[in-house]
Amino acid sequence: MERHSENPSTDQLDSENELSEHFEATIARDRRIEPRDWMPEGYRKTMIRQIAQHAHSEIIGMQPEGNWITRAPSLRRKAILLAKVQDEAGHGMYLYSAAETLGAGRAGLTRMLITGRQKYSSIFNYPTLSYADVGVIGWLVDGAAICNQVPLCRSSYGPYARAMVRICKEESFHQRQGYELLLTMMRGTAGQRAMVQESVDRFWWPSLMMFGPPDDQSPNTERSMAWGIKRHTNDELRQRFVDMTVPQAGKLGVTLPDPGLRWNADRGHYDFGEVDWAEFRAVVGGAGPCNAERIARRRAAHQEGEWVREAAMAHAAKNHDDPERGGAAAEAAR
Numbered sequence: 001m002e003r004h005s006e007n008p009s010t011d012q013l014d015s016e017n018e019l020s021e022h023f024e025a026t027i028a029r030d031r032r033i034e035p036r037d038w039m040p041e042g043y044r045k046t047m048i049r050q051i052a053q054h055a056h057s058e059i060i061g062m063q064p065e066g067n068w069i070t071r072a073p074s075l076r077r078k079a080i081l082l083a084k085v086q087d088e089a090g091h092g093m094y095l096y097s098a099a100e101t102l103g104a105g106r107a108g109l110t111r112m113l114i115t116g117r118q119k120y121s122s123i124f125n126y127p128t129l130s131y132a133d134v135g136v137i138g139w140l141v142d143g144a145a146i147c148n149q150v151p152l153c154r155s156s157y158g159p160y161a162r163a164m165v166r167i168c169k170e171e172s173f174h175q176r177q178g179y180e181l182l183l184t185m186m187r188g189t190a191g192q193r194a195m196v197q198e199s200v201d202r203f204w205w206p207s208l209m210m211f212g213p214p215d216d217q218s219p220n221t222e223r224s225m226a227w228g229i230k231r232h233t234n235d236e237l238r239q240r241f242v243d244m245t246v247p248q249a250g251k252l253g254v255t256l257p258d259p260g261l262r263w264n265a266d267r268g269h270y271d272f273g274e275v276d277w278a279e280f281r282a283v284v285g286g287a288g289p290c291n292a293e294r295i296a297r298r299r300a301a302h303q304e305g306e307w308v309r310e311a312a313m314a315h316a317a318k319n320h321d322d323p324e325r326g327g328a329a330a331e332a333a334r
């Protein structure tokens, strides 16, 4: 059920203390914060940071799979891949719009991305070397994204939570198309099976890194949980992903590259090995195999699109001034 904010407008509450108490009470009642509501600066900043990083991930995340659109093995696979990559662009747009409601415009956020001042998910700094990677990204990367994002549908910031509902529905379709592609390849030749296994070997550990640093090294988790932005810690979601994925790997017939992976009946979870956190830090810090390439591509696309943005702005300004076109200024003047 959709929950709407019951916050009074800012002018109904007069002191900063009252506003802050009202904000805390809204969070405590598990109600949503909406753009018109007062919020602490730290909350606004955290939301902008997380939403911007998420939006950038969707946009940069188009590149590794987009790399294979021209080389898809059949018309059917090409149509599916095209649609998936377009969906990622759509997710980026919803998310930039959600950030806009907090006062952070898309142009400014894009500038932050292409000048390396904002992050995007580490996973997209790894290369896609075979068509099996398209399936493995769907299965593992979209699978991890869903695991992380389903709880975000209950995130305390309304526009983000609502964007997440639609995004999760599409991600779950992406995950299934990836798994279906891998099932098909596993029923194929020995060469195809080897291609799938080799891809799983490369993507398993980076997929676990998507959930972020371990809880004891995650500076934002505690605050974000208290504000209802995050609903689970990084380690909880990583464990949930492992538990969900191991049986799927068994059905598929692939081996996950972790000798430490085994069922622990006492915990009721799979134990798994230690992620290489030095690699994670290096990739997030810019030294991953494809960081420079991804940003250079994004920067070039932004420059190539400059004339389109200029034309769109000129068109919007013209409409704005032209009463026949029903522009905003014309409406106001009527």
Ligand code: FAQ
Binding pocket: 049, 050, 053, 054, 055, 057, 058, 061, 062, 088, 119, 120, 121, 122, 123, 137, 141, 142, 145, 148, 149, 209, 210, 211, 212, 213, 217, 218, 219, 220, 221, 224, 230, 234, 284
């Ligand atoms: N990569 O204190 P924490 C997708 C940063 S969408 C890079 O734990 P937090 C769809 C973190 O931002 C994938 N940086 O931070 C798709 C923070 O940065 P700061 C993206 C990372 O925010 C599929 C610092 O490290 N999903 O895949 C990573 O509480 C297929 C300290 O970390 C989202 O963005 C990382 N893996 O928790 C598209 C979901 N992990 O403070 C195409 C929403 C952490 O220095 C194809 N985001 N950092 O600026 C979240 O749930 C959270 O932001 C976490 C991190 C869980 C990612």
